[in-house]
Amino acid sequence: MSPLEQRYRRLLRALPEPARSRWADEMTDTYLTATCADDPEFADFGSPALVDRLDVWRLALRLRLGAPGAAPRAVVTGAAVRWVALLGALGATAPAAIGQLGRLTSPDLPWVVTWQTPLVVTAAVLSVALFGCLVHxxxxxxxxxxxxxAVHLVLGVSVAGPVPVSTWVVLLLAAVPPVAALVSEPAPAARPARWWAGAVTVLVLTGGLPWLSLVLPVWITGEAVWAAVLAAVGLRALVAGEVVVRRAVAVLGLLAVVPLALSATAGGGPTGYVATQAGAAAVLAVVAGACAVTATRDRHRLPA
Amino acid sequence: MASLTEPAAFVLAALADAPRHGWGIAEEVQVLSAGRVALRVGTLYGVLDRLTAEGLVEPDREELHAGRTRRYHRITAAGRGALTAEAARQEANARALRARLAVRPA
Structure with a gap:
């Protein structure tokens, strides 16, 4: 076996089973035929090109996310990543829309404008656009x-100085849906009308529920509303036994618990703020934890 | 049936006249597309994996070449059907576009 063949075989170990045993030998042969056709000595000193490496890694990722022919476990992973993208994008639409609607409808309020403001507006518009594109x-x-x-990264990095840990968690939360959207294959959602209805419901709840603080001793934040929505989706998935949705709620829920819990432990704020944040964090932690445990158990029962 | 992607259609077309091995397919696709579609090996096998899973392509025979087995692939009847449907779809599109071009602006 030539050094080049060894290098290609090592590269092809990135492919998951069953594709690796099905294709690795043949792909090695094809690579060697392609690269050594004009220059037989290339087999002794050559090495896989960067574009070939990227190409194989892309194929490996696609197969792990349930491309046709992948194992059932990979198919479930791929579907869960799509759900993370969709549900996460849905969660980002309400704060984005409310923030920008506020800016448009109350121009007389003292809005702080910095160089980041155009980026914040861009992020808001793109968040809603991403949700629409994913649904369809x-x-x-x-x-x-x-x-x-990229916009989230610039906004995150530009938060200069020693940032509190929750800022990084919020950024991570913001980055998860676009990353999930980048790696999953575009396919329309099963029921687009229901996703849009869900987005409108979340928008109304996020915009409306905080007004309860006028009449009740609570202080409801957008984060708490989203935690309640995630918990409701997770509960439904637990009852219905949907493994894909449970995995998505586990990922998004466990991430969303952190900023809630941190803001609750930090204390302060208006009347009822700590209690509401802590309550939302506790409920979401229990539901997302249950989703994580049962989804992991069910996943191991699927053929790899 | 969903329409085939461009690489998938060219892979099926490359196999329409004879079974070929991976590199043979990649070369034939380049000839067929007049050099426009150059499949990378990873992309080619991604397409082959999908077409095999969908029953449009199947393994043909294996030959020993330079100490390694070289597998040939052949198109199935379902694969011919899919390629025929794709060609018809592209023909219909081309006809519609030409018909528009024939109309002179008023």
Whole structure:
């Protein structure tokens, strides 16, 4: 076996089973035929080109996310990643829309404008666009997700100085849906109308529930509303036994618990703030934890 | 049936006249597309994996070449059907586009 063949075989170990045993030998032969046709000595000193490496890694990722022919476990993973993208994008639409609607409808309020403001507006518009593209399975979802991710990174890095840990968690939360959208194959959602109805419901709840603090001793934040929505989706998935949705709620829920719990332990704030944040964190932690445990157990029962 | 992607259609077309091995397919696709579609090996096997899973392509025979087995692939009857449907779809599109071009602006 030539050094080049060894290098190609090592590269092809990135492929998951059953594709690796099905294709690795043949792919090695094809690579060697292609690269050594004009230059037989290349077999002794050559090495896989960067584009070939990227190409194999892309194939490996696609197969792990349930491309046709992949194992049932990979198919479930791929579907769960799509759900993370969709549900996470849905969660980002309400704060984005409310923030920008507020800016448009109350221009007389003292809005702080910094150099980041255009980026914040761009992120808001792209968040809503990403949700729409994902629901309808448009190929535009990937470019939108890429730009959105870049904007979030710039906004995150520009928060100068020693940032509190919750800022990083919030950024991570913001980055998860676009990353999930980037790696999953574009396909329309099963029931687009229900996703749009869900987005409108979350928007109304996020915009409306905080007004309860006028009459009740509670202080409801957008984060708490989203935690309640995630918990409701998770509970439904637990009852219905949907393994894909449970995995998505586990990922998004466990991430969303952290900023809630941190803000609750930090204390302060208006009347009822700590209690509401802590309550939302506790409920979501229990539901997302149950989703994580049962989804992991069920996943191991699927053929790898 | 969902329409085939461009690489998938060219892979099926490359196999329409004879079974070929991976590199043979990649070369034939380049010839068929007049050099426009150059499949990378990873992409080619991603397409082959999908077409095999969908029953449009199947393994043909294996030959020993330079100490390694070289597998040939052949198109199935379902694969011919899919390629025929794709060609018809593209023909219909081309006809519609030409018909528009024939209309002179008023």
């Amino acid at each position: 399975g448009s190929w535009v979802a990937r470019p939108v997700a890429g730009v959105l991710l």
